[in-house]
Amino acid sequence: EKGGHDYFMLKEIAEQPQAVADTLRSRLREDGGVDLDLGDLDLRDVEKVVIVACGTAYHSAMVAKYAIEQWARIPCEAELASEFRYRDPILDRSTLVIAISQSGETMDTLMALRHARAQGARVLAICNTNGSTIARESDAVVYTHGGPEIAVASTKAFLTQLAACYLVALQLAPAADPAAARRLLAVPSQLAGLLETMDPVRKLARDLASAPQVLFIGRHVGFPVALEGALKLKELAYMHAEGFAAGELKHGPIALIDDATPVICVLPSPGGVLHDKVVSNIQEVRARGARTIVIAEDGDDSARPYADDLITVPPTEPLLAPLLTTVPLQILACEIAAARGHDVDQPRNLAKSVTVE
């Protein structure tokens, strides 16, 4: 049932190329055309987008914010559903609220959705589970088509949520973007290639298994990837792990750095201004004794002099990078948890679907 893998989590990580292809199938064309079959939900005249979600799904919401702002030029906020539902947000018909949930049964996300509907907002679900409560109570659903996810830690659900969010962002954009569409359509085969290169990550996991804590830094869409890497490590390895926006290091977190602390650095795509800033951050943490593990694009050697370990992923459009940079962090968390003797698929204190507050 685990398809030859030791854990459901590894099986589901391996299924990601297919899962992302299934999310995109018949919805995105090479010319940039998007067809999401939203029924009566009208996406014209949306003036604001608010995305509500929990846990890993919240990290996909954070990535979606960058994509919707950049491609669609619509103001967008990503909100923790558990906070949003108890606030008094300003919403009306011109607001599109997107609820992201693998299970479609997460209580806080469902309540956030109901809160939004009651105030007249349009509601779109991005969901993996057909006929789930969140899907039923939304005006339209973009199913992620990721297939069943058994492991408590979300992996393929995350990547398929990201893919669905990119589709929604492209759909909201005023004009088709064939270049972005082609890069997105290329991701499934890039993922398949990437998964073949993960042996050094498994070896690294054995080295990191005894670290007292692990820190993750990233910027732009690499920031939610850093948060996701840290969440995976917390829930599976029961280690202290934190993700930071690299620009915030100097405002406090750099005090945590010492020579026993590995820092996993998600380097933005080369060419942009943030790339060089994160290279500087990598130098800074290394100068304070940290072991630096850098996730960079293939061919980007700029951080090599400051990287104790360099893990590379295939190049893509900067906004799409989380579809690739997340994968080594998933494998790292899984293998560290296994090395520490934990039940990877069923971590302590956690349930797959959080249907209570």
Ligand code: M6R
């Ligand atoms: O089913 P949902 O997507 O609504 O679940 C949200 C979170 O509970 C979930 O992503 C959780 O954070 C995962 N265990 C993380 O791996």
